[in-house]
Amino acid sequence: MSAARGPYAKTSAKRKQILDAALAAYAEAGSRKVSVRDIASRVGMTDAGVLHHFGNREALLAAVLEAREAAARDAFGDARLDPEAGLRIVAANASTPGLVKLFVDVAAAAAEPEHPAHDWFTERYATIRSSLAEWVTVDAARPEGRKPTADRPAPSRVDADWVARILLAATDGLQLQWLLEPGIDMAADIAALRDVLVAGLVARQGK
Amino acid sequence: MSAARGPYAKTSAKRKQILDAALAAYAEAGSRKVSVRDIASRVGMTDAGVLHHFGNREALLAAVLEAREAAARDAFGDARLDPEAGLRIVAANASTPGLVKLFVDVAAAAAEPEHPAHDWFTERYATIRSSLAEWVTVDAARPEGRKPTADRPAPSRVDADWVARILLAATDGLQLQWLLEPGIDMAADIAALRDVLVAGLVARQGK
Numbered sequence A, B: 001m002s003a004a005r006g007p008y009a010k011t012s013a014k015r016k017q018i019l020d021a022a023l024a025a026y027a028e029a030g031s032r033k034v035s036v037r038d039i040a041s042r043v044g045m046t047d048a049g050v051l052h053h054f055g056n057r058e059a060l061l062a063a064v065l066e067a068r069e070a071a072a073r074d075a076f077g078d079a080r081l082d083p084e085a086g087l088r089i090v091a092a093n094a095s096t097p098g099l100v101k102l103f104v105d106v107a108a109a110a111a112e113p114e115h116p117a118h119d120w121f122t123e124r125y126a127t128i129r130s131s132l133a134e135w136v137t138v139d140a141a142r143p144e145g146r147k148p149t150a151d152r153p154a155p156s157r158v159d160a161d162w163v164a165r166i167l168l169a170a171t172d173g174l175q176l177q178w179l180l181e182p183g184i185d186m187a188a189d190i191a192a193l194r195d196v197l198v199a200g201l202v203a204r205q206g207k
Helices: A006-029 A036-042 A047-052 A057-076 A083-093 A097-109 A118-141 A157-180 A186-206 B006-029 B036-042 B047-052 B057-076 B083-093 B097-109 B118-141 B157-180 B186-205
Strands: none
Touching: A006 A036, A006 A057, A006 A097, A036 A047, A036 A057, A047 A057, A057 A083, A057 A097, A057 A118, A083 A118, A083 A157, A083 A186, A097 A157, A097 B097, A118 A157, A118 A186, A118 B157, A157 A186, A157 B118, A157 B157, A157 B186, A186 B157, A186 B186, B006 B036, B006 B057, B006 B097, B036 B047, B036 B057, B047 B057, B057 B083, B057 B097, B057 B118, B083 B118, B083 B157, B083 B186, B097 B157, B118 B157, B118 B186, B157 B186
């Protein structure tokens, strides 16, 4: 098939240009707010011109967040499928508070069923929890490569689901503290939590 | 001293009336958005009249959140000083998603230094972390009422601070998952985390 041409290709290219500009604006923003105007001025458009490509401000920010996760996936691996990739992304986040701020803003707003990122977040959380629970089941069942045994069976799915919820919750919630106190080492805190939770599961399974 | 009279007393009474109406609106909202108009109509005022008492929408929402924490304190005890009170509040939150939504929205927005709730959140997090760390130090050092011993010294402050950050982070972050999946039992998840973290500290101290 040939590449898309004509109006659709142009629109798609313009959307990508806007999203790249928005990602750069948030990455450089630190704790300052990013306005639609900041994004528009980077691509030589009006606010209305930018919003036209997405529908409204909420949909634009949802698209920026999706683009950000896609970029992180390219750079660090898929956090939805690989907890180590998740830790690498948490570590990298510490250099871009503006993008962390975007995440917590959109994550909060997306709780509303009519929000443009509502379905994306619902799916994202379910996928990450499921892959974390899978990883926990394997890892906690086999510390240092050991297989489950009668003394040390694989953790029940209920426990693994709980570990997944907690790891995800702590990762999200720690961002709020870190935005107010940037001395917190998010990646070290979450890696330590992962180790304690897995050790706790193993200890409980051994009983 | 006599009670305040005159214009100031009237303004203060009107503010309280607006905050009570806003708390009721959020408590009843479920996953629906609450607008300034919803609040204004409950007290028979215009949007502009309501905002006049607070300055702007952000300051109004910050005041509603402070009023909500004061009400929770009256009903359940001070979560900043008593982790058991914190767990009772987490459990009660499950019946008012609108107020949880308000919390996550304002907490995200308050990361901006110029936000009206910025200082309040910074102080709130520091106070809660400090009291949680204090509680952890006492509790983890004395499981079942035992005093620290040479074999089981009190946890170091560094570990206790980490436990405090993680408990607070997981409590905040779990709200985002719960708003999308209300079947999650937030209070049970956080109580289990508290137990595992304290057990982990005790085990580490015993080494």
